Structures are given as C-alpha cells and as structure tokens.
Amino acid sequence: MSGFLLDTNVISELTRDVPHPAVVAFLSEQEDLWLPTLVVYELEYGVQLLAPGRRRDNLQAVVSNLIAAYAQRILPLDRPAAESAARLRAQARRMGRPLDLGAALIAGIALSNAMTIATRNVRDFDNVGVAITNPWSNR
Numbered sequence: 001m002s003g004f005l006l007d008t009n010v011i012s013e014l015t016r017d018v019p020h021p022a023v024v025a026f027l028s029e030q031e032d033l034w035l036p037t038l039v040v041y042e043l044e045y046g047v048q049l050l051a052p053g054r055r056r057d058n059l060q061a062v063v064s065n066l067i068a069a070y071a072q073r074i075l076p077l078d079r080p081a082a083e084s085a086a087r088l089r090a091q092a093r094r095m096g097r098p099l100d101l102g103a104a105l106i107a108g109i110a111l112s113n114a115m116t117i118a119t120r121n122v123r124d125f126d127n128v129g130v131a132i133t134n135p136w137s138n139r
Helices: 008-013 021-029 037-049 054-069 079-094 101-112
Strands: 004-006 033-036 116-118
Touching: 004 101, 008 021, 008 037, 033 037, 033 101, 037 054, 037 101, 079 101, 101 116
Parallel strands: 004 033, 004 116
Antiparallel strands: none
C-alpha cells in the first residue's frame, strides 16, 4: 500500500470556516488518502469535550460527514501496526527522544502500511523512520 495517512490536524483544518489553501490543494491533488482509527477517536473526543449546543452540533455534523467520506479508507491499529508502534516508541525512548503514544500509534499504522504521514506536527514524527509531509508547506 502507498499513499498518505492523515493526522488529526489535517482533517481538523477542514472544519475551519476557511481552511488553509495549501491543505485544500494538497488534499485535492492526492488520490490515496487514509485515516487511522486514532484520528477518528481524536475527532470524536474533541467534539465530546464541547458543551452541548449549536456549536457542538455543527461540529459533530462536519466531523460525521468527514468520517463518512473516508469510511472505506480508515486503517485500524492491527497487530503489525501495534508492533511497529511499540518498536518505534522504544527506539525513540532509548535515544532520549520520548515519542507520544498517539504519534507512535499513527507512525506504526503508517509504517506497517508503507504510507507517508501528512501532518503539520512534523516534529512529532522526526527521527522516527516514517516518511512525513507537511501539507501547509509541502515539506
């Protein structure tokens, strides 16, 4: 498999009233875009943190539509991804560069599926051994 595994910040950008043009361009230029299950969790968690009301309802609708659009392109944290994540996180810790659990899980899914992570948080994945691109700057 190849393609791009989208981090939460890329999908969250689409919930803005005016998403960053570079992100919109990046997403429209790619054909092979995927979400890790962790991003689904993070989006839903973000919605649930909001107080009940119009803002939460509107965001829930947007998030639900985005997730539905990727329904056939959501990758789970399966055993190979979990093993890759554990290896990457242990290596980072031994190097004195602790890796956040969420970043490790996303990196494990990307690595086990031979994908590039699309994220604004490039530093979260530096020196992990996974290909990274920044849709905001095309890095």
